[in-house]
Each structure stands twice: as C-alpha cells, then as structure tokens.
Amino acid sequence: MTRANTPPAVELRGVSKTYGSGERAVTALNALDVVFPAGTFTAVMGPSGSGKSTLLHCAAGLDRATGGEVIIDGTPVGGLSERALTRLRRARVGFVFQAFNLIAALTAAQNVALPLRLAGRKPEPGEVTAMLGEVGLADRAGHRPGELSGGQQQRVAIARALVTRPAVLFADEPTGALDAASGREVLRLLRAAVDRHDQTVVMVTHDPFAAAHADRVVFLADGRLVDSLDGPSGAQEIAVRTAHLEEVMS
Template structure:
C-alpha cells in the first residue's frame, strides 16, 4: 500500500458515481472534489436524491467510484483489491448508521470490541471500558442491545466506531431514529470526539439542528456540491439554505 503525503483525513478528487448503463444510467455523484481536514466536523445535507449517502459511501470505501479517486489518510482507494480495501476500512474508518447495526446476541462491551476481534487484535487492558465510559455507558457494559434504549444503542455504536482510533468517523443520519434528548446526547458525543480527541467526523443529516453542531455544512443537489457554510451561526441559517435548495430543486 503506497501512502501519499497528505494533511487531509479524506480527499475526493473529481469523484463520479453512476449506477446502471446506457440510457438507463443514473449519475448519483457528478465530478465531486472535496477535502475533510483532521479534527473537523462536516455535515452533509441536500434534498432527497441529491447524492448525500452516495458521497458518504464512496468516501468511506463502502462503494467504489465510477471515476475520480478517493484517499483516506493519504491512501488512494482506487487501485486497492477488495481484501486490502476491507482491511483499510476496518483499520482507518468508523461508521455509525441510523439503525445502530449492533449484534443482538452480544453485550455492549462485546459489540464495542468486535472491530478489534475481526482485525485479529486484542483490546488493550481497560480499552473497551474506557470508550464505554466516554459515551456514558460504563454501567451498561454487560447489557445486550435489546436491554438498551435507542439512544444508548447509538452510543454503543459510536463507541464501537471509535475504539480502533479511525482516521475518520462517518455517520449516516445518526439521530434519525432517536428522540430529541437522545439526539442531543449523540451529537454532543460526536462534537466531543472532534474537540477533545481530534477525531474527524463526516455526518449526513436532514436535520438543521444536527448540522448546527458541525464546523462546516456541505449542501448537495443533483450529485454536486452547490453550497457550503463554514462555522454556521445556527439551525435557522442552515434551514434557510436548505429551503432555498429545495425550492430550486422543485423548479
């Protein structure tokens, strides 16, 4: 694996993603170039079908771009065979899903430890307990997902994503299935991961309140980045930009 000199956690260079062929093909991403700096928190927003999830999946190496290239922690994903790509994702990428994706038969601590076990690594003494304590679940280590609330399950998922010390944590609508109080706690944890631990976070969300926790908000439409807000002043500013985009999409 050749490592390129870079100061970015993730880079997309002219990334295009098409599905299907010929006249039935659909372009989900259209020549997108964007960088995500270390210790930054970026929210990705846009109307339905704008390419948000495709951007996330291509950036995370879960989906291969049709054109262009993606670099994670300086490593170009384009030439990697599947085994090497899987290994890089396991070692350098964390992912948090709306649906939690915990293993029902495993306890919270076993779910958190799972990425390490899959990588053939042993957790350092106290490592799993420390990351569970970080998300406020030190007293829930032996509980299985079915014994935890939705908010607690998502916090376990965040702990699982962080335990390997990834170059970047991708979050796909992480508060979409949660109530307001649980959403605030999850967003606080993501913000803390950036501010205290220099974690890079890229989050897809439809919620301006969630996006307001980010340092930067990217707006997508028709597979392209069409707007950007740095250091947003609040949810109202973000909602106004989204309303403008959605109005334009309907015209």
C-alpha cells in the same frame, strides 16, 4: 480545528458514480470535489436524491467510484484490492448509522470490542470499558442491545466506531431514529470526539439542528457540491439555505 501540516482525512477528486448503463444510467455523483480536513466536523445536506448517501459510501470505501479518486488518510483507494480495502476500512474508518447495527447476541462490551477483534487485535485491559465510559455507559458493559434504550444503543455504536481511533468517522443520519433528548446526547458525543480527541467526523443529515453542531455544512444537489457554510452556523440559517436550495432544484 484543522490540524496544521496534516493531510485531509478524506479527499474526493473529481469523483463520479453512475448506476446502470445506457438510457437507464443514473448519475449519483458528478465530478465531485470535496475535502474533509483532519480534526473537523462536517455535515452533508441536500434534497432527497442529491447524492448524500452515495457520497458517504464512496468516501468511506463502501462503494467504488465510477471515476475520479478517493483518498482516505493519505491512501488512494481506487487501486486497492477488496481485501486491502477491507483492511483499510477496519483500521482507519468508523461508521455510525441510523439503524444501530449492534449484534443482538453480544453485550455492549463485546459489540465495542468487535472492530478490534476483526482487525486481529485483542483489546488491551480496560480499553473497551474506558471507551464505554466516554459515552457514559461503563455501567452497561454487560447489557445486550435489547436491554438498552435506543439512545444507549446508538452511544454503544459510537463507542464501537471510535474504539480503533479511526482517521474518520462517518455518521449517516445518526439521530434519525432517536427522540430529541437522545439525539442531542449523540450529537454532543460526536462534537466532543472532535473537540477532545481531534476526531474527524462526516455526518449526513437532513436535520438543521444536527447540522448546527458541525464546523462546516456542505450542500449537494444533483451529485454536485453547490453551497457551503463555513464556521459554526445556527439551525435557522442552515434551514433557510436548505429551503432555498430545495426551491431552486424543484
């Protein structure tokens, strides 16, 4: 549920992103306006090449927009130096990717503690163990990624993303490399983060079942927001919308 009188976690105002120049220029985002309210779960869908990943990268401050304005947790990022932008991402943005991106030489606990240490903060006693407990892996704190299943590694990645209590967590196809059971568990954890901790989650996915866990589904095509479903929607309804959009755009 959106928190009353709270500014959006992320807002994109007229955001464009162009790669290349001249005849070879490719417009990935085209004057896009979208708001991700605090305390909500939004799924971003669309055909291949629609701009989903570019939206995530610009909204998260991983890539700079060519035009328009990106605002993260009330801070416009366009005028920030690279150092200031890095600090903002470390403190206010969490990431979960299809590839778990854990450091193989570190234990689960050390991987989870890493964002805190990069931000210059020593973890409080029990803080990391408690976060691993939230994803059901307190008993795996001393295990390295190679000793964990894919689903367990992704759950460690979720704990790592949430340990700083970010303003927004971006998830890019977080279930794409997992079996069905592990994927359901990851989606349950993301949903719980929203419902129990007022976390904001923005998830890029091609999977209607995954998108059905969100409060809202937004659909992109040619770098524009072309459709949306507000309120909990079933996977079948989302699949129908997706198929229609792909048919229109083909």
